Amino acid sequence: MLEIKKIYHYYGKAKALEEISLKIEEKALDAVIGPNGAGKSTLLRVISGLEEPDRGKIEFLGERIDKLKAHKITKKGISHCPERRRLFFDMSVADNLKMGAYPVKNKEVYKAMKNFVYELFPRLNERRKQRAGTLSGGEQQMLAIARALMSKPKLLLLDEPSLGLAPKIKKRIFDVIEKIKQEGTTTLLVEQDAVLAMDIAENIHLLEEGKIEMRGTKKELEKEPRIKQVYLGI
Numbered sequence: 001m002l003e004i005k006k007i008y009h010y011y012g013k014a015k016a017l018e019e020i021s022l023k024i025e026e027k028a029l030d031a032v033i034g035p036n037g038a039g040k041s042t043l044l045r046v047i048s049g050l051e052e053p054d055r056g057k058i059e060f061l062g063e064r065i066d067k068l069k070a071h072k073i074t075k076k077g078i079s080h081c082p083e084r085r086r087l088f089f090d091m092s093v094a095d096n097l098k099m100g101a102y103p104v105k106n107k108e109v110y111k112a113m114k115n116f117v118y119e120l121f122p123r124l125n126e127r128r129k130q131r132a133g134t135l136s137g138g139e140q141q142m143l144a145i146a147r148a149l150m151s152k153p154k155l156l157l158l159d160e161p162s163l164g165l166a167p168k169i170k171k172r173i174f175d176v177i178e179k180i181k182q183e184g185t186t187t188l189l190v191e192q193d194a195v196l197a198m199d200i201a202e203n204i205h206l207l208e209e210g211k212i213e214m215r216g217t218k219k220e221l222e223k224e225p226r227i228k229q230v231y232l233g234i
């Protein structure tokens, strides 16, 4: 579904991504793990068109997208849930969801997606009229994911959905990510919490200093001494 071929990205002279190749199959849940500053967010930004890669190609459903502007890429079915919950804090939960649905022109689809996300996050349903800025951290993260889902994406990009949340809330968010996957949405998850990511992802890609250093299934990576030591703490 998504094929990234040898992309490079620089911020000025600083290399953020180096020869990244990555393939995501339809309906898969893949995770990119790696430490702070590894380039994880940059990778998602390059996919969703917020940054243009300096070299390489990105194909989505067989079509090149790496030169397209972000809003065009959204229309093709890629939705990016960015880091640190860029919500509209002064707007209500319901209005935030409406903003997320802007690529959706069909009213029936909009209604169906609204019902779907409220079912997924009953808490948001209870707080439809509440201002996003007054939600708890966990609820804001739920709203960010819900908003990203409103465009009925074919591919969902999630940037560190568990960042700064308590373990119990993290678990709840990850349960929802698993459910989204079961509903058939292809997902690329970026996550520093390797334990959580490896638990739900089918394929895990380790990104360090802008390069993919290792990849495989949980079973394969669990055996790697370096993964155990550095990322799983066992």
Ligand SMILES: Nc1ncnc2c1ncn2[C@@H]1O[C@H](COP(=O)(O)OP(=O)(O)O)[C@@H](O)[C@H]1O
Residues within 6 Å of the ligand: 011, 014, 016, 034, 035, 036, 037, 038, 039, 040, 041, 042, 043
């Ligand atoms: N807008 C930017 N301008 C310059 N450098 C940036 C910018 N965004 C990120 N970087 C740098 O690129 C590298 C990768 O950052 P990032 O993709 O945010 O990593 P991660 O999400 O894995 O923490 C870091 O060294 C970071 O400082």
Ligand SMILES: [Mg+2]
Residues within 6 Å of the ligand: 040, 041, 042, 083, 160
């Ligand atoms: Mg990041």
